[in-house]
Amino acid sequence: MKTAGRPAWSAPSPKSPHTSGRSETLTASCRPPSARSGAPSTSRKRPSRSRWTGRERTTMNRPRRILPLHAKLAMGFSLLTVAAIGITAHLYYQSTKAMLRQDIRNRLHDAVAIGALQVDAAAHAKLTAPDQEGSPDYLRLKKTLQRIRDAGTDIRFVYTMRQDAQGNIVFIVDAEESEQDISHLGDIYDDAGDFLEANFAAFQSATAAENFYTDKWGTWLSGYAPIYAPDGRREAVLGMDISADNVLAQERDAFRRVLVIFFGSIPVSGFIGWLFGLALTAPISKLIKGAEQLSNGNFNYRIKIRSNDETAILAATFNQAAERLGGLVARLEERVEERTAQLSRRTSQLQAATRVARQATAIRELPQLLDDTVRTISDQFGFYHTGIFLTEAEGGFVSLQAASSEGGQKMLTRGHRLQIGEQGIVGYAAAQKRPRVALDVGEDAYFFNNPDLPETRSEAALPLVVRNRVIGVLDIQSKQARAFSPEDIETFQTLADQIALIIENARLFEEMNLAVSQLERLATDRIQQAWMDGGRAGSHAYQYTPAGIQPAFRAGDRDDQLIVPILLHNQKIGEIAAKRSEGDWEAREQAMLAEIAAQVALALENARLLDEARQRAIHERTVGEVVSHIGAAHDMDAVLRVAAQEIGKALGDSEVVVQIRAEELEAK
Known part of the structure; x- marks a missing residue:
C-alpha cells in the first residue's frame, strides 16, 4: 500500500510516499497518507515479535491416586468427540478463510487488469x-487513475x-491529490521490495500478491x-493497493462461530462420555474384584455376569483360568x-569347587599341589577316595601321583599305573577325553576292581585336558x-x-x-670370563x-680396613678398601x-660393554677396509x-704371506 512507516511483513508492500517508493517483500515500509512525501518523517523499525518458548509450562505436584476406569473412558470419549469437533471446526475456519482471501485476490486481479486497459x-x-x-x-491520466480508484470497493x-x-x-502518475500523499513524476521507488524488483521486468499479465501485510493503519493487498x-510494447506497470480489513472482519466472525461451537460441545460430550463409561465398566468392575480375589490366593472365587457380550465370555474364561491356576x-x-x-546342593558344590x-592356585610346587588338591576335594565333598593320575612321558600309561585315602x-607306594584305553574307567576317560561315570561298579564292565578300595560303589573319572591334550585324570570314588x-x-x-x-x-x-x-648361570659365567680376561690385561x-x-696395587685384606666387595650378578669383580686413622665405621x-659399590659395578659393566662395542666396531671397520681394497684388484697377483x-x-x-699352493690341490 502507498503508505509510510509500515512494519516489515511477508507480503508485497505498496508504494511508500515518504520515500516515493514501493515494496513487495517482508521488509517493505508503509506510513499513513498524512506522512507522505513532502513532510519530514522519522524512520520506523519492525516491531519485535514475541516468541513462545514453552517456558510458561509449570509442573504440578499432585498426590498419586487411582482414576476410575469409567472416568478414563468418559474422558477418552469426550476428548475424541471434542477433537473431532475441533478438527471439523478448524477445517471449516481454514476453508472460509481461504475462500475469503481468494475472493479479494480475484477482485484485485480483475480490478488491476481492467484498470490497466483503461x-x-x-x-x-x-x-x-x-x-x-x-x-x-x-x-x-491522473483523472483516469482516480476513476479507477473510485470505481472499486476498498481500493486505496x-x-x-x-x-x-x-x-x-520510478513513479509516473499517482491518483492522489494531496501534496503529502502524492508521488511525483520521476520519483525513484527506492523502497521497492525484492519481489517487485525481481519481477518488475517480467510482468506480462495482471498479478495479485499471495499474502496480506498488516501495519498500524490496517491490512492491505x-x-x-x-x-x-x-x-x-509494455509501456508501464499499473499498481493498486486494496484494503483487506473487511476480509479480516469476516474471518474473525467465522472464528468466533467456531469457538462457540467448540466450547459448547465440551460439556455435552463430557456428560455423554460419563454415561457411556458407567455402562461399560460395570462388568469390568466385577472382573477387577475377581482378579483381586485371585491375587489374594482365593482360587475358588467365581465371577457371575449375565449378558451375551464379550464380558460374559471373559468371565467364563476367567473362571476356567482360576480353576486351572x-x-x-x-x-x-x-x-x-x-x-x-537341587540349587542348594549345586551351590554348595560350586562353593566347594x-x-x-583357590587353595590349589596358591601352591607352586607340583607334588604339594596334587596332594593338597585331592585331600581338599575329599574333605569338601565327602568322598571315599580322590586321586589324580598324570600321563607318563611315553604317553601309554597314567600313573597315580596323589591320593586322599589310605x-x-x-597304591602310591607300589607305583600304581593304568594303561590308557585298556584298564578301568580312568584309562577310558584318558583315551576318550571325556568323563566316564560308573553309577554302580558291579554293573560297569570298565570298572577296575581294586582290592585297596573295597568299599567303592560308584566312580567318576574326569580327564584333565589342556589345549586338547590329556595331561591326567581326576578320579573320584564314593561309597554310595x-x-x-x-x-x-x-x-x-x-x-x-x-x-x-593349575597343574599345567x-x-x-x-x-x-x-x-x-x-640363563643366569650362563650370564654369570660369561661375565666372570669377561672380567677375568679384562683382569689379565692389566x-x-x-x-x-x-x-x-x-694408581695403586690391589688392596689386601687388613684388619684396619673396611672392605666392600663390588658385585655384578652376585660375582665379585673388585672391592673398595677404606681406611681411617681413628674411630670405627658407622x-x-x-x-x-x-x-656406591653397586653403582660402581653397574658403571664398570657399562664401560666394559662400551669398550667391547668399540673394539667390535674397529674390528668390523678394519675387515671392511681390507675387503674393499682387495675387491678393487682385478687380477690374481694384484689380489694376493x-x-x-x-x-x-x-x-x-x-x-704376512699370502700364496696359492697348487701342489696341495694336486695331492688331494
Whole structure:
C-alpha cells in the first residue's frame, strides 16, 4: 500500500510516499497518507515479535491416586468427540478463510487488469520528465487513475511505474491529490521490495500478491498489471493497493462461530462420555474384584455376569483360568521345593569347587599341589577316595601321583599305573577325553576292581585336558551307589578343567624357573670370563689420599680396613678398601659404601660393554677396509699383493704371506 512507516511483513508492500517508493517483500515500509512525501518523517523499525518458548509450562505436584476406569473412558470419549469437533471446526475456519482471501485476490486481479486497459499507453509514453507533471496528458491520466480508484470497493491507491535507463523503478502518475500523499513524476521507488524488483521486468499479465501485510493503519493487498502500447510494447506497470480489513472482519466472525461451537460441545460430550463409561465398566468392575480375589490366593472365587457380550465370555474364561491356576500353583510349589533343594546342593558344590581351586592356585610346587588338591576335594565333598593320575612321558600309561585315602596311599607306594584305553574307567576317560561315570561298579564292565578300595560303589573319572591334550585324570570314588548326577559331573568337570590349568601352570613355572636358572648361570659365567680376561690385561686400581689420586696395587685384606666387595650378578669383580686413622665405621657409612659399590659395578659393566662395542666396531671397520681394497684388484697377483699388504697393516706391520699352493690341490 502507498503508505509510510509500515512494519516489515511477508507480503508485497505498496508504494511508500515518504520515500516515493514501493515494496513487495517482508521488509517493505508503509506510513499513513498524512506522512507522505513532502513532510519530514522519522524512520520506523519492525516491531519485535514475541516468541513462545514453552517456558510458561509449570509442573504440578499432585498426590498419586487411582482414576476410575469409567472416568478414563468418559474422558477418552469426550476428548475424541471434542477433537473431532475441533478438527471439523478448524477445517471449516481454514476453508472460509481461504475462500475469503481468494475472493479479494480475484477482485484485485480483475480490478488491476481492467484498470490497466483503461490507461492511455500512448499518452503515458510521452511523460518522461518531472516538468511534465502538469501537462494535459499527465492530468488526463491522473483523472483516469482516480476513476479507477473510485470505481472499486476498498481500493486505496492507484499509480503507474516504469524503469529508467539505470534500472530504477520510478513513479509516473499517482491518483492522489494531496501534496503529502502524492508521488511525483520521476520519483525513484527506492523502497521497492525484492519481489517487485525481481519481477518488475517480467510482468506480462495482471498479478495479485499471495499474502496480506498488516501495519498500524490496517491490512492491505497489492496487485500489479502491465500497460501495453498499441504496438504491443509494455509501456508501464499499473499498481493498486486494496484494503483487506473487511476480509479480516469476516474471518474473525467465522472464528468466533467456531469457538462457540467448540466450547459448547465440551460439556455435552463430557456428560455423554460419563454415561457411556458407567455402562461399560460395570462388568469390568466385577472382573477387577475377581482378579483381586485371585491375587489374594482365593482360587475358588467365581465371577457371575449375565449378558451375551464379550464380558460374559471373559468371565467364563476367567473362571476356567482360576480353576486351572489353582492346580498349577499346587504343582509349582512342589517343583519349587525340589528345585530349591537341587540349587542348594549345586551351590554348595560350586562353593566347594571354588575353595578347592583357590587353595590349589596358591601352591607352586607340583607334588604339594596334587596332594593338597585331592585331600581338599575329599574333605569338601565327602568322598571315599580322590586321586589324580598324570600321563607318563611315553604317553601309554597314567600313573597315580596323589591320593586322599589310605588305600590310595598304598597304591602310591607300589607305583600304581593304568594303561590308557585298556584298564578301568580312568584309562577310558584318558583315551576318550571325556568323563566316564560308573553309577554302580558291579554293573560297569570298565570298572577296575581294586582290592585297596573295597568299599567303592560308584566312580567318576574326569580327564584333565589342556589345549586338547590329556595331561591326567581326576578320579573320584564314593561309597554310595548312583552318587553322581549329570549336574554333579558338570561341576566336577569344571573343577577338573581348573585343576588341569593349575597343574599345567605349575609345570610351566618349574620349567621357567629352570630356564631362568640356566640363563643366569650362563650370564654369570660369561661375565666372570669377561672380567677375568679384562683382569689379565692389566691392573686397574686407584688410591685416594690427602695428597690426591694415584694408581695403586690391589688392596689386601687388613684388619684396619673396611672392605666392600663390588658385585655384578652376585660375582665379585673388585672391592673398595677404606681406611681411617681413628674411630670405627658407622652402619650408615657402611650402607653408603655398599650402595656406591653397586653403582660402581653397574658403571664398570657399562664401560666394559662400551669398550667391547668399540673394539667390535674397529674390528668390523678394519675387515671392511681390507675387503674393499682387495675387491678393487682385478687380477690374481694384484689380489694376493693387496691382501698381504692390507693384512700386514691391519695386524700392526706384521709379516704376512699370502700364496696359492697348487701342489696341495694336486695331492688331494
